[in-house]
Amino acid sequence: MKSGAHRAAWASICAPDFSLALTLACGQVFHWQPCPAHGAGFAGAIGDVPVYVEQRGGELWTNGPRDLVAHYFALDHPLAEIYRSFPTDPAMSGALEFCRGLRIIRQPAWECLATFITSSMKQVAHIAQISHTIRRRFGQRLDFEGAELFAYPPAARLAELDEQTLRECALGYRAKNLLGSARMIATGEVDLEGIRALDDDAARAELCRLPGVGEKVANCVLLFAFERVRAFPIDVWIARVLREAYFKQKRNVSAGRLREFSRAYFGDYGGYAQQYLFHQARTAQKSRRRGKKTCRSPRGNP
DNA sequence: CTCCAGGTTCCGG
């Protein structure tokens, strides 16, 4: 990082078995941005605390509060033990090789829930765009040199908007769901923090009471915010991976079948396995598209 | 222009 940055004491945190870049790029969180003004790292908000982070070998440098940063990036998760729990089939081994150091972070619950409510039938890039728009328009501006940072607006803030206003953030039909969920949480009809105390099944059921929250989004919140590392969100990508890798010959593998298989096969750190498979598959797809020659359609001959 | 994207909800076999 450059020497001009100050304001808080810089701290270096011991962070072995950690890849900051993979952790931020794998699709579990959407608002961190490169920050050239400070260096090769990233700027983002942890809740309403603006933070710069940069990895240097086995250390994580930051101008933010040490404990907050270490907790957010889950530097205490036992990666070696987690890897030992992974099955050793080709698909999983390939994903592990590709994603080594990726950690499932501890996100604030509401912003995690809200961003995944807006995620349905949207590309990852667009989820990030919606998240940024909502932060910029309704979130608290955070004091930070080198980047424009905004906190995610609290549920109570979104709850006071009307659907039309929210739709201007390009949410489409998801605006109604986000608004409805924000209101249920703002009124206390659903106690989001209280869900922490519940077991996985009860927590998932409670989350599913919110509009726009089904099993997949609930599992994302359990995994990315409530540290339920068994939770195994199944989206189109993971469904494809599972069918290709584990049900190659089978026809018509139902969603229920996939859910049951993932629970039994990946075990207590299934959420980690899921995210590694997800990121590996998506990255492989991207590089395949990039490598392909840009071929225009031969259709329009004048 | 067509297709599809980290789904959810509702509806009929």
Add this chain to the structure above:
DNA sequence: CCGGAACATGGA
């Protein structure tokens, strides 16, 4: 329990 269809918007 299972498969289909509607639902908005933008990028490839």
